[in-house]
Amino acid sequence: MQRAIFTEEQQVFRDMVRDFFTREIAPQQSAWEHAGAPPADFFKRVAELGIMGIQIPEVYGGAGESTYKFNAIVTEEAVRAGLQIGSLRTHLDMALSYLLAYADAEQKQRWLPRFVAGDLIAAIAMTEPGTGSDLAGVRTTGTRADGGYVINGSKTFITGAVNATHILTVVRTSPLEADGDRRSGLSLIAVETDRPGYSRGRLLEKIGMKAQDTSEIFFDDVWVPEENLLGEEGRAFAYLSHNLAQERLSIAVNAQAAARFALDTTLAYVRGRTVFGQPLAALQNTKFELADCATDVEAGQAFVDRALDDHDAGVLDPADAAKLKLFCTQMQGRVVDRCLQLHGGYGYMLEYPIARLYTDARVTRIYGGSSEVLKSVISKSLLRAAEAGEQ
Ligand SMILES: Cc1cc2nc3c(=O)[nH]c(=O)nc-3n(C[C@H](O)[C@H](O)[C@H](O)COP(=O)(O)OP(=O)(O)OC[C@H]3O[C@@H](n4cnc5c(N)ncnc54)[C@H](O)[C@@H]3O)c2cc1C
Secondary structure, eight states, X not given: OOOOOOOHHHHHHHHHHHHIIIIIIGXXXXXXXXXXXXXXXXXXXXXXXXXXXXXXXXXXXXXXOOOSHHHHHHHHHHHHTTOOOHHHHIIIIIIHHHHXXXXXXXXXXXXXXXXXXXXXXXXXXXXXXXXXXXXXXXXXXXXXXXXXEEEEEEEEEEETTTTOSEEEEEEESSOOOTTSOTTTTEEEEEEETTSTTEEEEEEOOOSSOTTSOEEEEEEEEEEEEGGGEESSTTBHXXXXXXXXXXXXXXXXXXXXXXXXXXXXXXXXXXHHOEETTXXXXXXXXXXXXXXXXXXXXXXXXXXXXXXXXXXXXXXXOHHHHHHHHHHHHHHHHHHHHHHHHHTGGGGGSTTSHHHHHHHHHGGGGTTTSOHHHHHHHHHHHHHHHHHHHHO
């Protein structure tokens, strides 16, 4: 089915990004995998192409676009080129939305021109060794001192910490009251990674996404000025909940693009492989498997495109974003698994793109809200709507 959601300008942008990724970045992927992270100059090149500033207001040097579709194009083209650019997606799709929504005028002046230039790279640190899905359980503390906060604690699974200059860190700025609201008392503070007491631990070894870095980070009496607090003290839970819709949309766009790529690469494979004297593509089972996968991919695309339009219009609500991520990531898992099966033993070999798609796919049902957490968000909204309907 034709996609009708992109403008001509966005199509031109897609061609530019496709050329950049396939000609310049794809040849570097094995070096990135070896290093476990992209090099710092990748972010500078992305900035030179104007990609960092697309959503940043012109007054700070950006292009002032409000649509999210350029970001979606970057993700889709990265997947198509076989790249893992999770740290760029965290920076552009997630961190930037916090800066745009909650930074005050002075902070925007301080941070956004550097963001546009690729000199400020941001990561987001919510998860801790003791708490992931249950964000209210954050134990890293920010204690007021000397006109700022002293931060102590540790975070884990942090994407992009290798190149980050700023970590948007969720800290507890007032103690957890035994009978109080567990969601209150959390704040979002930007921590520069060159501050004394900040350190990055080892690169965590993952089963997939090997070209993007995932690290532990530590805060040992790290002092930051109060000018680094984003928004109001104690309001981080609300800010994080608000931004989850875009985070989930971003993961869904990536999952959808990966499912499509899996189907495309499998179509090429089954046409070239001969079994029992005939092309693998000629077997009825192959045709049925491909038909099921193609149907799944089209359904996912329609859902993603509708969500992209809704998000631009400001009407993608958290429960719909949860449904979208749940469907697209489960569909990605189904399609990639079936496509790998059609490759036989070659599907298990990393030289075939389907093998990487398989190991990369598993995490999308875990991060950014696990499937179980999403189901609970969706069911709560169903019950709320049913109760409201009865009143
Ligand atoms: C590759 C990778 C990159 C990541 N990048 C980042 C990052 O940049 N920044 C960051 O802050 N975090 C990051 N994360 C962390 C990620 O968001 C968490 O792993 C995720 O939120 C799940 O938390 P957890 O791992 O602690 O699992 P847990 O919360 O311990 O969950 C364990 C199991 O319990 C289930 N469960 C939990 N709560 C419920 C419930 N209420 N009902 C039913 N089942 C439930 C879960 O679904 C899961 O199956 C990353 C993780 C990975 C693997």
